[in-house]
Amino acid sequence: MKQLLLLLIILTTHNFIIPSHSEKCNPDDKNALLQIKKQFGNPTKLSSWNPTTDCCNGTWEGVSCDTDTQTYRVNDLDLFDLDLPQPLPIPPSIINLPFLFYLSLSRIPNLVGTIPSSISSLSKLRYLYFSHSNISGEIPNTLSQIKTLVTLDFSYNKLTGPLPNTISSLPNLVGITFDGNQLTGAIPESYGSFSSLFTSMTLSRNKLSGKIPASLANLNLAFVDLSRNALEGDASVLFGSNKNTQKIVLAMNSFSFDIGKVGLSQNLNGLDLRNNKIYGMLPEGLTELKFLHTFNVSYNNLCGEIPQGGNLKRFDEYCYSHNKCLCGSPLPACKT
Template sequence: MAFVGFLFSHTISTHNMDTFSTLLLLLILFSCVSLSAAHNITQIKSDESILHALKSHITSDPFNMLKNNWTSGTSFCTWIGVTCDSRRSRVTKLNISDMGLEGSIPQEIGNLSSLAYLDMSGNSFHGRLPKNICSHNNLQRLKLLDLSSNKLQGDIPSSLYQCPQLESIDLSRNSFGGYVPAQISNITLLKELDLGVNNLRGRLPKDICSHNNLQRLKLLNLSRNEMEGDIPSSLYQCPQLESIDLSDNYFGGYVPTQIWNITLLKVLDLSWNNLIGRLPKDICSHNNLQRLKLLNLSRNEMEGDIPSSLYQCPQLESIDLSDNYFGGYVPTQIWNITLLKVLDLSWNNLIGRLPNDICSHNNLQRLKLLDLSFNKLEGDIPSSLYQCPQLESIDLSRNSFGGLVPTQIWNITLLKELDLSHNNLRDFGENGKATALASNDILQFLNAQSNNKIGHTPKSVKSGNILFSFWGLRRNGF
């Protein structure tokens, strides 16, 4: 104050007014810088105290990761898992994942105002996530929140939507309960939402993607929870969606037709639910689902024909429609899906014959698993199967296939599992010869029990690596 008085007494004249103004501005600037520096020092000390608070909530540190490293004698910006910005020494990233830590998450964590990335996954944190984690302007810069694979419980805080910069939320593999907070759909920049493997219940909001909500969302995972109700048709209004996993819940009703219009969709897993109805005939027509790689609708109650238009989804690698009530014929066009690796149509009501050229003409060159068990298929087993060189597992059991087992099947070099049980097969090719089997060191499982007359057992089966206990010749009629 004495300095200010001196300035006033010596610069009051008009002649010295310019000098006075300049000095006054310098004084104000100096005061602002001092206040800013003091504020920054306060925030730095606050960040350090918050980290100490977190450490005090750790009850077990089996590898002494924090005990030996988070010490008062060193700068907290050098502590393991801590990243600071170089200019202000504020904590911007906290990664203490996979350290075997046990403890709880303190409320103070929300006061790390410069924090952009928080990863505490792969530990044993328990208790509840602070309700006000994003309230009161907390964590306004947070982009990533990963607390997956812990033991957290309680409700998911609705205040998460008050972290406006959030792009990724992963709370999977915990014990969170209650409902998915409706406010979560208001996080404008959200790209990934993974709440799988928890105890969440209730319904998904009907307008989850309406009103321009979640326009950047790419991944939605709510698998292995206890959710119910209809799947919201508004999901198609999230135009960036690439992966939807709602498997292992209690969702019911019909699959909304709008879902097939999500242009960028790569993964759709609705398995293990209570879904009913039919698949649309034009599921992949009109350039729909051109990027779809995985389609899993297994363990539902769906019926009707399998759409032949599936072959118009050129990127499909895995189709699993098992354990439903699909009927009719296996569409011949399905064998033209070039990139297909997994085809599981087991446990349905499919009828008819398999085409002789199923693997001919360079079809299904990447197919690894073919499961058509527990259907009503008949006719011969196609000898062209050996022209699918990547096949590792074939299950044609519990059908009505007849005739001879084609000897060419033993030429599938990578074949590990072959189940032909419970059919009407008569023998292993000509005179029961399976000479190629003798050189197959990869085959681990062969089941041909309960057929019509398979009486010739290749010697290599008795002495090789095959799981002979499942051979079951005593149940064959010879």
């Protein structure tokens, strides 16, 4: 009896968690979560993270456990709108949740600092979202060590520096979303070697510059958004009649290529090329696109008659305005 009392005193003194026999939450995961809460300054939204309750019982905000295999390891951490008491970094204890496959920290204004390179130790991670916060610094190339990654979303932060050139080696990566940062430099040549699973690349509202690598012709992107950068040169490599492209947004750059020579995906439903230096005649194939519902080629150097028919007739003169010599409905008639 004395030995039992002594053990209880030691465990209490050292703040160890004594799990109940019915508790499913792994004690290491629980300790890690409580450390994360502490490192976040104990925000009120995490008041449900009560050390006396089971972290796998569904009541802990943003926490899910693996019930399929009945290992009950924490595999999903989805936190947003946290009321951090002061500017704080990504909690270091996150790496002590080794079974995470989904990690999201979003809409947290007081989340600052860099993306820790140690995040690469989460070897089972598939979905990584740090968005709409104030994270800064460079995107670490060490992310390429997480071979299980499927999606990366670091949109609308204060990230700087170049695009990470090693992530194209990730075998399961489907898409990257780095919009709304302050990333600089060129799109890496290596981005043309993403796997065939890679279908989405959105890099809008950054400070990217230079020419698009010709290697991007190898990609079959469903969605691509490079708008509001300082990119230039030939973006025709993103087009192709044999591709599954659904949306191309290149607005507000300095791209220059002959639009009349590109092939068009039959699945194209959005095309925004405004405010570039694109030239040539609009391809007749635009009238054959059954799903086209957004279209804008204004403020370019286009010439010739606007193709008539199909979904093109739904777009007004604003979508064609301020070109070199574009004419025909809905613009004034071409001169004979």
